[in-house]
Amino acid sequence: MNTAVAGVKLGVAQAGIKKVDHDDLVVIALAPGTRTSALFTKNAFRAAPVQLAETHLEVAETQPRYLLINTGNANAGTGETGIQSASQCCEALARLTDTDAGVVLPFSTGVIGEPLSAEQIGAALPAALHDLRDAGWERAAGAILTTDTRAKLRSAAVELDGQCCTITGIAKGAGMICPNMATMLAFVATDAGIEAPLLNEMLFAAVKASFNRITVDGDTSTNDSVTLSATGQSGVEITAGSEQAEHFAQALTSLMIELAQDIVRDGEGASKFVEIRVTGGESEAACDQVARTVAHSPLVKTALFASDPNWGRILAAIGRAGLEDLNTDAVSIHLNGALIAEQGARAASYTEAKGQEAMAAGDLVIDISLDRGDAESVIWTTDLSYDYVRINAEYRT
Amino acid sequence: MNTAVAGVKLGVAQAGIKKVDHDDLVVIALAPGTRTSALFTKNAFRAAPVQLAETHLEVAETQPRYLLINTGNANAGTGETGIQSASQCCEALARLTDTDAGVVLPFSTGVIGEPLSAEQIGAALPAALHDLRDAGWERAAGAILTTDTRAKLRSAAVELDGQCCTITGIAKGAGMICPNMATMLAFVATDAGIEAPLLNEMLFAAVKASFNRITVDGDTSTNDSVTLSATGQSGVEITAGSEQAEHFAQALTSLMIELAQDIVRDGEGASKFVEIRVTGGESEAACDQVARTVAHSPLVKTALFASDPNWGRILAAIGRAGLEDLNTDAVSIHLNGALIAEQGARAASYTEAKGQEAMAAGDLVIDISLDRGDAESVIWTTDLSYDYVRINAEYRT
Numbered sequence: 001m002n003t004a005v006a007g008v009k010l011g012v013a014q015a016g017i018k019k020v021d022h023d024d025l026v027v028i029a030l031a032p033g034t035r036t037s038a039l040f041t042k043n044a045f046r047a048a049p050v051q052l053a054e055t056h057l058e059v060a061e062t063q064p065r066y067l068l069i070n071t072g073n074a075n076a077g078t079g080e081t082g083i084q085s086a087s088q089c090c091e092a093l094a095r096l097t098d099t100d101a102g103v104v105l106p107f108s109t110g111v112i113g114e115p116l117s118a119e120q121i122g123a124a125l126p127a128a129l130h131d132l133r134d135a136g137w138e139r140a141a142g143a144i145l146t147t148d149t150r151a152k153l154r155s156a157a158v159e160l161d162g163q164c165c166t167i168t169g170i171a172k173g174a175g176m177i178c179p180n181m182a183t184m185l186a187f188v189a190t191d192a193g194i195e196a197p198l199l200n201e202m203l204f205a206a207v208k209a210s211f212n213r214i215t216v217d218g219d220t221s222t223n224d225s226v227t228l229s230a231t232g233q234s235g236v237e238i239t240a241g242s243e244q245a246e247h248f249a250q251a252l253t254s255l256m257i258e259l260a261q262d263i264v265r266d267g268e269g270a271s272k273f274v275e276i277r278v279t280g281g282e283s284e285a286a287c288d289q290v291a292r293t294v295a296h297s298p299l300v301k302t303a304l305f306a307s308d309p310n311w312g313r314i315l316a317a318i319g320r321a322g323l324e325d326l327n328t329d330a331v332s333i334h335l336n337g338a339l340i341a342e343q344g345a346r347a348a349s350y351t352e353a354k355g356q357e358a359m360a361a362g363d364l365v366i367d368i369s370l371d372r373g374d375a376e377s378v379i380w381t382t383d384l385s386y387d388y389v390r391i392n393a394e395y396r397t
Numbered sequence: 398m399n400t401a402v403a404g405v406k407l408g409v410a411q412a413g414i415k416k417v418d419h420d421d422l423v424v425i426a427l428a429p430g431t432r433t434s435a436l437f438t439k440n441a442f443r444a445a446p447v448q449l450a451e452t453h454l455e456v457a458e459t460q461p462r463y464l465l466i467n468t469g470n471a472n473a474g475t476g477e478t479g480i481q482s483a484s485q486c487c488e489a490l491a492r493l494t495d496t497d498a499g500v501v502l503p504f505s506t507g508v509i510g511e512p513l514s515a516e517q518i519g520a521a522l523p524a525a526l527h528d529l530r531d532a533g534w535e536r537a538a539g540a541i542l543t544t545d546t547r548a549k550l551r552s553a554a555v556e557l558d559g560q561c562c563t564i565t566g567i568a569k570g571a572g573m574i575c576p577n578m579a580t581m582l583a584f585v586a587t588d589a590g591i592e593a594p595l596l597n598e599m600l601f602a603a604v605k606a607s608f609n610r611i612t613v614d615g616d617t618s619t620n621d622s623v624t625l626s627a628t629g630q631s632g633v634e635i636t637a638g639s640e641q642a643e644h645f646a647q648a649l650t651s652l653m654i655e656l657a658q659d660i661v662r663d664g665e666g667a668s669k670f671v672e673i674r675v676t677g678g679e680s681e682a683a684c685d686q687v688a689r690t691v692a693h694s695p696l697v698k699t700a701l702f703a704s705d706p707n708w709g710r711i712l713a714a715i716g717r718a719g720l721e722d723l724n725t726d727a728v729s730i731h732l733n734g735a736l737i738a739e740q741g742a743r744a745a746s747y748t749e750a751k752g753q754e755a756m757a758a759g760d761l762v763i764d765i766s767l768d769r770g771d772a773e774s775v776i777w778t779t780d781l782s783y784d785y786v787r788i789n790a791e792y793r794t
Contacts, residue, residue, distance in 0.1 A: 044723040045716030045741065077709045079726075079742030112709025113743050298695070298781075302789035312474045312509025319442030326441040329476075344442065345476030346510050384695075389783050392699035 003137040003155040003168045006191040007031035007231025010136030012143045015124035017117070018072030018110060023143035025121060027093065027128040028067040028187060034231040036064045037199045038105065039207055041224035047076030048086040048116075049106035050223060056090075056102050065103040067187060067227060068093055070110075070121060071146050071172075074223050077113040088118035096125055107185050107225050109146055109172065141170040144185055147391055148172055152262040158192075158251045160244040165192040165234040167252055171259040184211065186226040186259055192248060193232025198240045202249050203228040210256035214264050214380045228252075264380045269387030272304050274364045279376040286323055287377035290368060293321035301384030304364065309355025311340045318368060327372065334367035335359065400534040400552040400565045403588040404428035404628025407533030409540045412521035414514070415469030415507060420540035422518060424490065424525040425464040425584060431628045433461045434596040435502065436604055438621035444473030445483040445513075446503035447620060453487070453499050462500040464584060464624060465490055467507075467518060468543050468569075471620050474510040485515035490522055504582050504622050506543055506569065538567040541582055544788055545569055549659040555589075555648045557641040562589040562631040564649055568656040581608060583623040583656055589645060590629025595637045599646050600625040607653035611661050611777045625649075661777045666784030668759070669701050675765045676773040683720055684774035687765060690718035698781030701761065706752025708737045715765060724769065731764035732756065 008030060015025040030036065038057060040050045056064065068089060075082045090104040108116065141151035155168040173184030194202065207226055238245050265273050276294050281287035294300055297317040303310040314333055319326070332342040336358040339347045358364070405427060412422040427433065435454060437447045453461065465486060472479045487501040505513065538548035552565040570581030591599065604623055635642050662670050673692050678684035691697055694714040700707040711730055716723070729739040733755040736744045755761070 043713060043716040044718075044720065045712050045725050074709075077712050077738065077742055079740050082742070112707075112713060113738075296693075298785070299789055302786055305786065306790035308790070310509075312471075315442050315474050316440060316509060319440040323441065328442050341474065341510075343476050345474055345479070384786060386783050386786050388695070389699050389702065389781060389786060392696055393703035393705070 003153065004134040005166050005168050005189045005231065006134075006233035007034055008189045008229065009132040009134055010140040011128040011131035011133065012136065012139045013124040013128035013131060015070065015120045017070055017120060023139065024071045025124050025128050026069040026140045026143045027125070027132065028069070028140070028189075029132050030063075030065055030067070030189075030229050031231050031233060032065070034063060034065075034229050035194065035196055035199055036105070036227055036229040037196070037203045038225060038227045039203060043224070045077065047074055047108060047223040048078055048082030049075055049108045050225060052083060052086045052090065053105040053107065053225065056105055059102065062100070062103055064105045064229075065099055066093055066097065067105050067107065069107040069144055069185065069187075070116070071108075071144055073108060073110040073114055073116045074112045075108040075116040076223055078115060081115060085116045085118045089121045092118065092122035093125055096129060105227070107223070109144070109185055109223050137168055137170060144170065144172040146172065147268055148266050150262075150266050152259055152266070154255050154258045154262070156251055156255050158248055160192075160236055160238070160247055163234070163236045165190055165236040165248075167255050169255055169259055171263055173263040184224055184226070184263060186211065186256070187229075188227065188252070188256065189229040189231065190252075191231050191234035191236070193237045194230040195240065198238065198245060199228060199230055202252055205249065206253040206256045209253050210260040213378060214260045261380055264382055267382040268391045269385040269389070270382035271385055272362060272364055272383040274304060274366065274381050274383070276366045276368070276379045276381065277376065278368045278370065278378075280370040280373060281375045281377070282373035284375045284377050286373075287370070287375050288379070290318055290321045290323065290370070291377050291379040293317050294366065294368070295379045295381040298384055301382070304359075304383035305385045307356070307359040309335060309340065309352070309359045311335070311346070311355070314366065314368070315341060323370075326370070330371040332369045332371070336361060336365055400550065401531040402563050402565050402586045402628065403531075403630035404431055405586045405626065406529040406531055407537040408525040408528035408530065409533065409536045410521040410525035410528060412467065412517045414467055414517060420536065421468045422521050422525050423466040423537045423540045424522070424529065425466070425537070425586075426529050427462055427464070427586075427626050428628050428630060429462070431460060431462075431626050432591065432593055432596055433502070433624055433626040434593070434600045435622060435624045436600060440621075442474065444471055444505060444620040445475055445479030446472055446505045447622060449480060449483045449487065450502040450504065450622065453502055456499065459497070459500055461502045461626075462496055463490055463494065464502050464504065466504040466541055466582065466584075467513070468505075468541055469507040470505060470511055470513045471507045471509045472505040472513040473620055475512060478512060482513045482515045486518045489515065489519035493522055493526060502624070504620070506541070506582055506620050534565055534567060541567065541569040543569065544665055545663050547659070547663050549656055549663070551652050551655045551659070553648050553652050555645055557633055557635070557644055560631070560633045562587055562633040564652050566652055566656055568660055570660045581621055581623070581660060583608065583653070584626075585624065585649070585653065586626040586628065587649075588628050588631035588633070590631075590634045591627040592637065595635065595642065596625060596627055599649055602646065603650040603653045606650050607657040610775060611657045658777055661779055664779040665788045666782040666786070667779035668782055669780040670760045671701060671778050671780065672762045673765070673776045673778065674762065674773065675767065675775075677767040677770060678772045678774070679770035681772045681774050683770075684767070684772050685776070687715055687718045687720065687767070688774050688776040690714050691763065691765070692776045692778040695781055698779075701756075701780035702782045704753070704756040706732060706737065706749070706756045708732070708743070708752070711763065711765070712738055712741075720767075723767070727768040729766045729768070733758055733762055
């Protein structure tokens with residue numbers, strides 16, 4: 001896979017933050033002229049790097065030139081000391097590259113509440129800078145992982161009016177995953193040129209359709225961040241309202257959906273990939289509410305793990321989702337295309353054998369029709385397994 | 398323990414609903430003159446017995462004379478057939494006791510979506526009626542269980558102005574437990590006499606302070622029901638606004654809190670009993686929202702299971718609870734009395750040893766202070782263990 005994006009170089013190093021002999025530090029260098037847009041967690045406890053990155057984006061006179069990412073320590077729940085530490089990391093990188101700390105955006109993921117050593121990171125920065133290369137995406141995808149078991153790297157070539165540009169992105173996240181946005185980091189870059197307001201719009205729309213539609217455990221992290229950088233070095237210029245803009249936005253959204261689904265497939269202890277589609281609601285918000293209630297139900301999730309077509313639990317979750325005056329007789333549920341429940345009861349055509357056949361698949365689609373409007377929503381999630389408990393009961397020890 | 402309540406007899410039988418040689422049917426007979434108040438699930442998918450019991454309470458000209466309870470089958474998600482089946486069960490009991498079906502309140506718990514055989518229940522009713530006795534509380538407490546491992550039976554003698562009355566109650570519930578009200582059934586009776594409006598008020602207030610404050614997994618069931626019956630046979634009459642009413646209401650609430658906490662302690666796979674207290678909120682609802690978000694966080698629950706003082710997860714859950722303009726620096730967290738976090742970070746006085754000592758206890762109190770108002774709230778919950786997954790992945794198989 002040719003993942004290179006002209007104007008973007010990535011370098012990796014081993015800072016020994018939590019483990020030794022382990023890639024845990026990434027520097028992404030963006031060529032001058034690159035525009036970067038970013039979205040951050042909505043958790044009120046925003047990690048120090050999130051607070052600092054937001055400040056740098058708001059007050060900097062120039063666009064970001066470096067993304068600085070560490071794993072092994074989230075630098076969250078660290079108070080004023082944490083802010084100082086994140087600043088020191090940015091300053092160290094600025095000194096080494098002869099830039100201003102304000103053009104460095106910091107990102108951290110890992111354990112919450114432990115002090116982050118700026119010295120350790122500073123000591124490893126020269127190695128990361130020395131490693132900077134166009135072909136660095138793959139190693140960087142591995143270096144940003146925590147409890148993930150697989151790297152998440154996606155790339156797409158987009159043809160616009162006979163010209164070609166590239167979009168490449170990496171993501172991490174496996175637990176504490178819930179919309180807005182997940183314990184996840186994602187860094188996406190393109191060599192197309194995109195004006196700032198359009199870049200923001202495209203990022204917002206693509207995240208809404210991708211990272212904000214996934215949930216593993218309902219827990220939104222303190223560190224979620226996603227960036228979109230446009231270097232313009234392919235010569236392709238995308239302007240608002242053009243056909244190219246629409247085409248590019250579609251490609252960007254598809255790539256982010258792939259990354260988002262990669263995160264769910266690698267969800268902590270996940271043995272199933274589950275799409276929950278809710279149709280026929282009075283509003284998208286109402287459909288979303290039902291989809292999330294089903295997706296977060298531990299009883300539904302354990303039944304999914306057991307490949308048990310226990311549709312009663314799905315029905316009970318729909319019933320407690322808080323929709324006003326829900327006509328339960330109008331609700332129907334399909335499992336991988338098989339009608340399992342309608343009119344508030346098991347469908348006449350349903351057999352346990354059909355249900356078990358549908359549930360045996362690794363990929364499941366749960367279709368819930370409310371029959372009270374035209375709105376719809378979709379959520380991607382996983383089951384709840386022994387391994388989820390094991391991973392999260394053992395994570396710190 | 399002398400549990401008998403004058404005017405209440407309980408009988409148990411084996412109807413073979415899900416298992417053979419297993420108590421699964423209970424009849425509670427209430428003497429003429431008994432007044433009964435009841436509260437039911439707020440899940441939109443209300444089980445057939447819930448719908449029928451509500452109807453019987455609303456339209457009956459006379460007060461309920463029988464409570465008819467089965468386990469092994471929830472008769473939920475069973476549509477019109479389920480209503481017919483619940484009706485037939487009530488009619489069978491009415492025929493055998495020469496009463497009207499409208500004075501029978503039906504209750505079911507167990508698997509959702511399977512047809513309930515009225516014939517099986519009808520065939521076992523004579524044995525249950527033959528078994529009716531004042532001392533039947535203990536066996537009945539065992540017969541209403543599903544995945545519970547222990548019977549929940551509580552009794553209190555209440556002295557009011559030198560006269561004595563008794564309150565006794567039984568409850569079941571272990572999974573699909575969340576406020577409003579839990580997959581739970583509870584039947585409470587007293588030999589005091591209480592007028593209908595006061596009886597309703599007392600039940601409502603006691604449930605709000607007890608069963609609506611517990612959560613195991615956030616799943617509200619289709620069948621939740623709690624009843625309060627007052628026979629008046631002790632000769633004690635309680636009137637609204639009196640000092641006795643207040644005294645009695647306190648005793649009733651205490652007894653229901655005991656039953657509610659018994660349910661949490663026996664929560665599916667529970668190895669910890671956790672009280673989450675949130676103080677200093679702008680409203681009780683805001684405190685409740687924070688307490689429930691922490692209580693439902695799978696990451697907090699798995700850390701509790703691991704006895705890991707991973708306070709960062711508690712902090713992250715508070716941060717995503719949706720409070721507007723939360724000043725994270727004002728938040729502090731105590732674990733069994735030890736200050737672990739303040740000013741958005743680990744407390745200076747905190748040590749990992751102190752945290753581990755606090756977490757080792759089987760009973761935990763997590764105190765969260767928001768410092769933005771005078772309101773408070775409390776929730777009782779459990780951890781999330783391998784056994785929760787095992788029980789719910791294997792429940793139907």
